[in-house]
Amino acid sequence: xxxxxxxxxxxxxxxxxxxxxxxxxxxxxxxxxxxxxxxxxxxxxxxxxxxxxxxxxxxxxxxxxxxxxxxxxxxxxxxxxxxxxxxxxxxxxxxxxxxxxxxxxxxxxxxxxxxxxxxxxxxxxxxxxxxxxx
Numbered sequence: 159x160x161x162x163x164x165x166x167x168x169x170x171x172x173x174x175x176x177x178x179x180x181x182x183x184x185x186x187x188x189x190x191x192x193x194x195x196x197x198x199x200x201x202x203x204x205x206x207x208x209x210x211x212x213x214x215x216x217x218x219x220x221x222x223x224x225x226x227x228x229x230x231x232x233x234x235x236x237x238x239x240x241x242x243x244x245x246x247x248x249x250x251x252x253x254x255x256x257x258x259x260x261x262x263x264x265x266x267x268x269x270x271x272x273x274x275x276x277x278x279x280x281x282x283x284x285x286x287x288x289x290x291x292x
Contacts, residue, residue, distance in 0.1 A: 167290045176289070177231075178231055179203040187228035187230065204262065207248070208281040209253075212276055218279075219277055219279075222279050226247065228245070229250075229281050230244070242291070245288070249284065251282075262278045
């Protein structure tokens with residue numbers, strides 16, 4: 159941790175990944191038809207990669223394969239003005255290996271809206287940044 163001010167601290171990579179693993183929902187940032195878009199999505203951290211499930215043919219599935227995506231999660235307490243924010247950036251890949259897909263299918267990663275999301279995307283943590291507000 160490196161303080162930026164008495165109340166804002168830069169987090170190191172390990173702290174960022176630990177915080178990401180503590181929450182089930184974040185936001186994926188991608189480009190759709192040359193415009194930025196942000197979607198809330200369930201995820202799991204698998205090693206140092208963010209794994210998400212997407213539906214075949216969805217805007218995210220079409221835009222993500224091979225593209226650089228950002229993923230962001232945070233927790234903020236408005237009453238105490240404390241919290242944290244972590245962003246991961248990496249080139250997304252669709253998981254196609256059957257054994258790897260089966261392994262990922264066993265993770266507790268299900269859509270909260272109950273639809274069928276049959277593809278896995280992996281966003282490796284090529285760049286990780288985070289801050290804690292104390």
